[in-house]
Amino acid sequence: xxxxxxxxxxxxxxxxxxxxxxxxxxxxxxxxxxxxxxxxxxxxxxxxxxxxxxxxxxxxxxxxxxxxxxxxxxxxxxxxxxxxxxxxxxxxxxxxxxxxxxxxxxxxxxx
Amino acid sequence: xxxxxxxxxxxxxxxxxxxxxxxxxxxxxxxxxxxxxxxxxxxxxxxxxxxxxxxxxxxxxxxxxxxxxxxxxxxxxxxxxxxxxxxxxxxxxxxxxxxxxxxxxxxxxxxxxx
Numbered sequence: 342x343x344x345x346x347x348x349x350x351x352x353x354x355x356x357x358x359x360x361x362x363x364x365x366x367x368x369x370x371x372x373x374x375x376x377x378x379x380x381x382x383x384x385x386x387x388x389x390x391x392x393x394x395x396x397x398x399x400x401x402x403x404x405x406x407x408x409x410x411x412x413x414x415x416x417x418x419x420x421x422x423x424x425x426x427x428x429x430x431x432x433x434x435x436x437x438x439x440x441x442x443x444x445x446x447x448x449x450x451x452x
Numbered sequence: 453x454x455x456x457x458x459x460x461x462x463x464x465x466x467x468x469x470x471x472x473x474x475x476x477x478x479x480x481x482x483x484x485x486x487x488x489x490x491x492x493x494x495x496x497x498x499x500x501x502x503x504x505x506x507x508x509x510x511x512x513x514x515x516x517x518x519x520x521x522x523x524x525x526x527x528x529x530x531x532x533x534x535x536x537x538x539x540x541x542x543x544x545x546x547x548x549x550x551x552x553x554x555x556x557x558x559x560x561x562x563x564x565x566x
Contacts, residue, residue, distance in 0.1 A: 384557025
């Protein structure tokens with residue numbers, strides 16, 4: 342399982358776009374990139390997953406360059422409720438797969 | 453998606469005792485996972501529980517300390533045995549949705565050992 346590196350913390354203000362970059366230099370050919378969000382006193386919640394280029398859903402966008410050695414989670418127009426820890430994980434999609442969580446990025450959104 | 457409940461939501465236990473945490477899923481799943489999250493830290497995988505077979509433990513976790521049961525496809529228990537204050541943590545169970553690297557997590561059990 343490829344190791345991931347993310348910033349420990351980030352600060353933003355309401356209405357701004359937030360981009361969190363994750364490095365995964367040793368990503369394997371079959372690995373997907375997945376992001377989870379965790380609010381205090383709750384379990385992590387799946388946000389988005391991608392393999393290459395760009396993926397967008399109702400919550401976020403995920404940008405993955407051609408070499409796939411990094412990825413960027415983009416949260417448009419954040420609000421106070423987006424304050425959470427965001428985890429980047431890399432692993433094989435499909436079937437049984439254990440998740441190995443890194444340290445995550447603690448995002449604080451200010452009024 | 454899957455809805456997961458855990459019992460108890462929190463407990464305060466004395467050193468040397470054991471606590472069994474229950475995890476219930478609203479649909480049948482093959483794999484269930486147990487994690488530990490210490491205050492302010494990331495999640496650490498304890499073990500993977502496959503119905504009908506012995507749980508697979510990660511490095512640093514042993515069956516004698518964290519016995520797991522998986523009697524059917526919707527239920528699992530994790531027991532924290534002979535507890536010490538170092539076992540104070542949040543324990544979470546999760547399940548994997550079919551065919552995707554997407555897991556659903558329970559709300560967690562906050563354990564305090566005094």
